[in-house]
Amino acid sequence: MTELTKNKPIIIVGGGLAGLYTALQLEQLAIPYRLFEAKDKLGGRIYSEPPSDASLCHDLGPTWIFPHHHLMQTLVAQLGERLFQQYIAGAMIYQTNINTKPQIIEQGQGPLLHRVEGGLYQLILSLQAKLSPSNYQLNCQVDSLKKRGDNWQVVVKNNKDASIAVHETEHLILALPPRMIHQYLTPQNWASEALNTVLASVPTWMASQAKFVATYHKPFWREQGLAGQAFSRCGPMIEIHDASAKEQQGFALFGFIGLSSQAIKDLSVEQVKALCIKQLSLLFGKQAENYHCCYLKSWGNDTYVATANDIIEPPAHPFFDIKSFLPELSSLKLYLAGSEFAQEDAGYLEGALQAADSAIRLLKKNVMT
Ligand SMILES: Cc1cc2nc3c(=O)[nH]c(=O)nc-3n(C[C@H](O)[C@H](O)[C@H](O)COP(=O)(O)OP(=O)(O)OC[C@H]3O[C@@H](n4cnc5c(N)ncnc54)[C@H](O)[C@@H]3O)c2cc1C
Structure with a gap:
């Protein structure tokens, strides 16, 4: 498995809970990867302002883990x-x-x-500590995607100095909400019309x-x-x-x-x-x-996090029917790991882990066959 991916590490876009949990699993499987996060810190919607005592963070994003999570x-x-x-x-x-x-x-x-x-941010700090620092890059906004034969071309803009770098990978994991994919990752270049439309329509929970x-x-x-x-x-x-x-x-x-x-x-x-x-x-x-x-x-x-539609629409639970798109995603070697893609508890923290688990299962199947 390592041989297959050594020259072209798998790319993960998004360093929220879903992206970090996916990265942790790839570390444990010894599969090379690179994670790009647009912001200057990891965590995504799990967020706290730095307090004077780092062991006492206050959640400005999610707070609760439900009994069935x-x-x-x-x-x-x-x-x-x-x-x-x-x-x-x-x-x-x-x-x-x-x-x-x-x-x-x-x-x-x-x-x-x-x-x-x-605070929930403790989880992000613990996950971050388990990842090799050379495997993730902050301030790196993925700006566009192109499919070239078997490979993805991932265009990454450095938000600090506006420099652009192009990375190639065969397998691409998107750990961000559907509407963020639609907003930044140019699905008009690589997705079917149906997938492109659904990506734009699924709301981001609590956005x-x-x-x-x-x-x-x-x-x-x-x-x-x-x-x-x-x-x-x-x-x-x-x-x-x-x-x-x-x-x-x-x-x-x-x-x-x-x-x-x-x-x-x-x-x-x-x-x-x-x-x-x-x-x-x-x-x-x-x-x-x-x-x-x-x-x-x-x-x-x-x-x-939020698009113009997320701001004007009344809050709604997301649902993305992944089964309808599995053949397309599989042929693209594209894996959708953000919480909104989960088939249960979509939009929640639990959904982020479920979607990431499903993405890793599919990836292992594709990489091993
Ligand atoms: C106010 C609020 C309260 C909530 N309360 C709860 C709760 O109590 N319980 C619960 O279960 N859930 C709650 N949620 C939902 C929970 O926060 C999410 O389910 C979870 O954090 C989603 O994680 P994720 O990794 O899928 O997505 P995100 O956390 O959104 O991570 C996506 C990451 O991708 C990055 N990104 C975006 N675009 C790009 C790009 N172009 N290039 C590179 N990186 C990019 C973002 O910066 C972000 O870091 C709440 C959410 C909010 C906002």
Whole structure:
């Protein structure tokens, strides 16, 4: 297998969870590969601003691992990371409008959701540590793809100095959402009309969301018998949860912001943060104003996650019927590993692992026969 791919390493596009998990499997199989990631850090939608204590990251992308997400739970254990339960003890708050007192609802519970101690970004750091640094390149945006006989020509633009490099490979793994493939990877050059159309139509899960996190020295809401959970009809945050990085450390609250991506863009970061803190103060009391740090991430304004359609369409679960395209993908030696390509749990973290597993299974079959 190594002989077959020695001169032309397999190329992986995208360094989010799906790309890194795929890379880990190739490392373990001793199959040479190169991974290109457009941003200056790995992780994709798994993202945290660097905190002062790297063991206490706060998730600005995904947070929860659901009870049936077994691949994720296994990966967390394999990487030596630990899970804890989302804090939900205590009352929740319901805010109808800014002129009436928010309503306290006792026993406002939810499903038991798992979280990674220190934030999901710990998984990315652990995965990254298992990869050989010479196998992945940051700031490398794949700009176009061409099929030349048996080979792919992968045009890579360095986002730092705008230099262009062309790489060749026989087997190509795309670990990014369908709409990102459509946006950057020129499927009009190599895909059938049907595949090209479907790539443009499958939405990217949570692509238009924005998240706000405020960190605190003390969990003052817990001390008042509150779960840190709130639902609001007036915003700017429409859903708020306890976002502490560990059970009894790195205390924080996070909220999904209900403003459109354009409205967030039209305000300054400081203005949006101030609006969120004001809302937290209204809901949880004045202590909310004594935050330690606060962070904002608008995914709708991230050009490597959201397209114009993701921003204007209502959120929808992705579904890509991979079976219809298997003959075409197989003849192209193209493997689709991003979460949105999973046949179950598409768009979720679990979907990223499922899609990556399927891609690796197909690749092994093609490379070995
Ligand atoms: C706000 C938010 C909350 C979420 N909450 C949850 C949750 O609680 N639980 C859950 O299970 N899931 C959740 N999700 C979904 C979860 O984040 C995704 O399922 C998962 O991270 C997808 O991983 P991926 O590797 O498939 O894609 P991505 O993480 O999108 O990775 C794709 C990578 O490709 C890179 N890229 C894009 N274009 C190019 C290019 N041209 N060249 C090179 N690189 C490129 C991107 O920069 C990115 O790093 C949430 C998502 C968001 C945004």
